[in-house]
Structures are given as C-alpha cells and as structure tokens.
Amino acid sequence: MNGFASHDLDEGAFGEKSGLQGGLKTFDAFPKTKPDYTAPSRRGGQWTVLILLICSVFSISEFKTWFKGSENHHFSVEKGVSHDLQLNLDIVVQMPCDALHVNIQDASGDRILAGELLKKDPTSWKLWTDKRNYDHEYQTLSREEPSRLEAQEEDAHVRHVLGEVRHNPRRKFPKGPKLRRGDAVDSCRIYGSLEGNKVQGDFHITARGHGYRDMGGHLDHSTFNFSHMITELSFGTHYPTLLNPLDKTIAATESHYYKYQYFLSVVPTIYSKGHQAALDSTLYTSKPSHSKNVIFTNQYAATSQGAELPENPYYIPGIFFKYNIEPILLMISEERSSFLSLLIRLVNTVSGVMVTGGWLYQIAGWGGELLRRGRKKRSEGVLDGKLADE
Numbered sequence: 001m002n003g004f005a006s007h008d009l010d011e012g013a014f015g016e017k018s019g020l021q022g023g024l025k026t027f028d029a030f031p032k033t034k035p036d037y038t039a040p041s042r043r044g045g046q047w048t049v050l051i052l053l054i055c056s057v058f059s060i061s062e063f064k065t066w067f068k069g070s071e072n073h074h075f076s077v078e079k080g081v082s083h084d085l086q087l088n089l090d091i092v093v094q095m096p097c098d099a100l101h102v103n104i105q106d107a108s109g110d111r112i113l114a115g116e117l118l119k120k121d122p123t124s125w126k127l128w129t130d131k132r133n134y135d136h137e138y139q140t141l142s143r144e145e146p147s148r149l150e151a152q153e154e155d156a157h158v159r160h161v162l163g164e165v166r167h168n169p170r171r172k173f174p175k176g177p178k179l180r181r182g183d184a185v186d187s188c189r190i191y192g193s194l195e196g197n198k199v200q201g202d203f204h205i206t207a208r209g210h211g212y213r214d215m216g217g218h219l220d221h222s223t224f225n226f227s228h229m230i231t232e233l234s235f236g237t238h239y240p241t242l243l244n245p246l247d248k249t250i251a252a253t254e255s256h257y258y259k260y261q262y263f264l265s266v267v268p269t270i271y272s273k274g275h276q277a278a279l280d281s282t283l284y285t286s287k288p289s290h291s292k293n294v295i296f297t298n299q300y301a302a303t304s305q306g307a308e309l310p311e312n313p314y315y316i317p318g319i320f321f322k323y324n325i326e327p328i329l330l331m332i333s334e335e336r337s338s339f340l341s342l343l344i345r346l347v348n349t350v351s352g353v354m355v356t357g358g359w360l361y362q363i364a365g366w367g368g369e370l371l372r373r374g375r376k377k378r379s380e381g382v383l384d385g386k387l388a389d390e
Contacts (some may be wrong), residue, residue: 044361051357058349062342069273069336071158078268078329085198085266085298085325088238089118090173090191090231091205093319094125097188099208099219104194106201114203118192123176124183128229131177138229138248155242156299158334161271164241165295171238174231191231193238198325206318221311226260226319227252233321235266235298245302255308257317264300264323269330271295299330 093100102115154160173191190205205226207219233246251260273293300323309315 047357047361051354054357055350055353058353059346062345062349066337066342066345069334072333072335074331074333076329076331078327083198084195086193086195086236086238087203088193088232088234089203090189091233091319092123092125092128092176092187092189092229092231093205094187094225094227095207095223096186097122097190099223100188100190101206101208101210102190102204103206104196104201104203106197107199108197110197112194112196114194115190117194118190121176121189121191122179122185123187123189124179124185125187125227127177127179127183128187138250140250151243152245156332158271158273158332161242161295161297162273162293165239166292171240173240200324201322203321203323204318205320206316210316210318221256224256224258224317225253226258226317228260228319235300235323236268237297239295239297242297245300251304251306253306253308257309257311257315258306259309259315259317260306260319261304262319262321263303264321265326266298266300266323267326267328267330269297269299269332271297272331272333274333274335 087104097120100115100120102113102118104110104112104114106112155164176189179185205228207224209219227250229250230246231248232240232244234242234244246262271294309317
C-alpha cells in the first residue's frame with residue numbers, strides 16, 4: 001500500500017534521504033507523519049480558525065497592555081531639604097476687599113502678609129453664582145458628584161497629568177466675569193501665588209479689626225458674610241487644569257458670625273514617565289528642574305467643618321486653611337517593559353493557546369468517538385432483538 005510493501009516494510013521509506021539533508025534528519029526530535037496518513041476535516045479547520053482568532057485577540061491585548069505601560073506607586077521619606085512652598089489661591093469672598101485681612105501664620109513663627117502679595121479684585125457675588133450655574137462645575141463640599149470624583153481620579157494618573165501640563169503650558173489664573181452696569185460690588189476675588197515656609201501653617205481670611213490690631217477701625221458684625229467660592233487651592237507649581245479636592249467648591253451661610261475651617265494634609269508628589277525618569281526623579285531636591293517626563297507637585301487631602309460663633313472678642317470668624325506638610329514623598333511612575341519581554345509574553349501566550357487548543361481538540365475527538373461507539377452498540381442490540389423475534 002502506497003509503495004510500503006515493495007520496500008519490505010522498511011521504516012526508512014517514510015522519509016527521503018539525500019546527502020547531508022538526510023543525515024540531519026536523523027537528529028530530528030520532532031517526528032513527522034506522512035501527508036498520505038493525514039486527513040483534513042471540516043471540524044479541524046473550524047477549530048484552527050477559532051484558535052487563530054483567540055491567539056490574535058490575546059496578542060492584541062498583550063500589545064495594548066505593553067504600549068500603555070504600568071503605573072507604580074512608591075512611598076519614601078523625602079530626601080531633599082526644602083525651605084519654601086508655593087501656595088496658589090483663587091477665591092471669592094462675599095465681602096468688600098477693604099473689609100478683609102489675608103495672612104499666613106506658620107509653625108516657625110513667621111507671619112506673611114498675604115494680602116499684600118495676592119491680587120484683590122472687587123466683584124459681584126451674583127456674577128460668580130451665575131457663572132457657577134452656567135458651568136455646572138462648582139458644588140458644595142457636602143455633596144460629591146460622581147463626575148467630580150471621576151475627574152479627580154483621572155488627575156491622579158501619570159499619563160493624564162503629563163498630558164495636561166504639556167497641552168496647557170500657560171500657568172495663569174483665568175479671567176473672572178466682567179462687572180456689568182448696575183451690578184452690586186459686594187464681593188472680593190483674591191487670587192495669585194505666594195511663597196511660604198514649608199512647615200505647618202495657617203492661611204486665613206478674617207474681617208478687618210478681628211484677630212489683628214488694625215488702624216482702620218472695627219467693622220459692624222452685621223456686615224460680615226464669609227460665604228465663599230474656591231476656584232483653586234493648590235500647593236507647589238501652578239497647574240490650573242488639574243483638579244484638587246477644594247477646587248470649584250462653594251460654601252454659603254446666612255449667619256454673619258461664622259467660621260469655616262479646612263484641614264489639609266499635603267503630600268509632595270512626583271509624576272514620572274519611563275524607568276530612567278523615575279530613577280532621576282529621586283535625585284532632585286527642593287528646587288528641581290522640570291522636564292517633559294517628570295512633574296513635581298503636591299497632593300492634599302481635605303476635611304472641613306463650619307460653625308456659627310458667639311459674638312464676643314474671644315471668637316474670630318473667617319475662613320481658615322490649616323495645612324500640614326507630610327514628611328513623605330509619593331512617586332507615581334509609568335513604566336514600560338522592554339520589547340524583548342513583550343515578544344516572550346507573546347510567544348508564551350500563543351504557545352499556550354495552541355497547546356491548550358490541541359488538547360481540547362483531542363479530548364473532544366475522543367469524547368465524540370466514545371459517544372458514537374455507544375450509540376452504535378445500542379443500535380446493534382436493537383437490530384439483534386428484532387431478528388431474534390422474527
């Protein structure tokens with residue numbers, strides 16, 4: 001059959017022998033079957049197409065994962081010696097500018113007259129509330145919307161942070177709404193950046209004549225209104241497009257003698273892309289040089305409380321931001337493995353799918369054969385019974 005008997009059942013007839021090629025075939029560790037002894041089937045072709053599709057899907061998924069990279073979070077003690085901390089503020093208080101005092105008192109005992117370093121623009125509270133209703137971005141701290149939480153979560157990823165910084169290189173405070181004829185000038189917009197000591201401190205906005213001695217006279221308590229709208233509050237380099245916990249929040253009260261307190265825990269943070277950038281970021285100190293793959297900033301967690309105070313000199317109404325600098329450094333890096341590791345994963349994935357597919361194909365074939373044999377035996381028994389009755 002097929003010339004096999006004419007060779008006296010010589011096993012070597014199954015392979016061609018021709019010089020060096022025939023000699024090398026004796027070392028072949030992967031036995032082959034002659035094409036004459038294989039029979040293609042429709043089920044085998046369908047199974048092969050399915051295996052190829054699964055391999056393609058897994059390979060594309062592996063490539064996407066490799067191209068996107070992985071994000072790693074690493075905490076360490078801050079090694080650099082820092083002295084200054086930049087504070088960025090953009091807030092509207094529902095009181096005239098000449099009735100407010102803005103100061104910083106830190107743990108080192110220094111007092112910074114922030115009111116002289118920050119800009120103050122008279123404005124209308126109604127203009128800003130109209131802007132809030134139009135933008136639908138401002139919200140009260142007591143109600144966290146899902147869209148805001150998603151935006152904060154997105155701003156915590158390296159790719160998004162680096163993209164925002166690259167696409168928005170201008171680090172300026174946005175312009176506020178223009179005063180119109182007939183608008184009541186009853187509020188003050190306080191905004192700008194200032195340098196303070198990198199220690200625990202208290203940034204506060206109080207009324208004139210309360211908390212500090214002032215030659216301007218004592219204000220009537222009935223004129224107090226510390227309702228406020230925070231557009232931005234951040235530490236470090238000013239990145240206006242990144243959303244911080246207190247950004248775009250509003251707090252309003254009907255009480256004149258009211259105290260708002262915000263407690264902030266500030267954590268120095270480094271965003272870096274690439275393994276080398278992540279290593280280099282640990283070498284920077286308090287005044288690092290920024291690059292397109294390394295961003296130095298600060299994150300903070302915030303809690304707040306507010307209460308109406310008794311109207312006596314022992315209690316000072318106002319807006320108080322108490323911040324504490326944590327002695328740790330958070331490094332968030334996005335890294336991508338080498339192309340060789342990607343190839344190894346692809347080979348492992350494709351090989352695993354093919355081997356598993358072969359096993360499943362054989363098991364399915366054996367199972368089908370057993371079912372066919374069982375049906376055949378039952379059918380033969382029925383025929384024998386009929387013949388016996390006849």
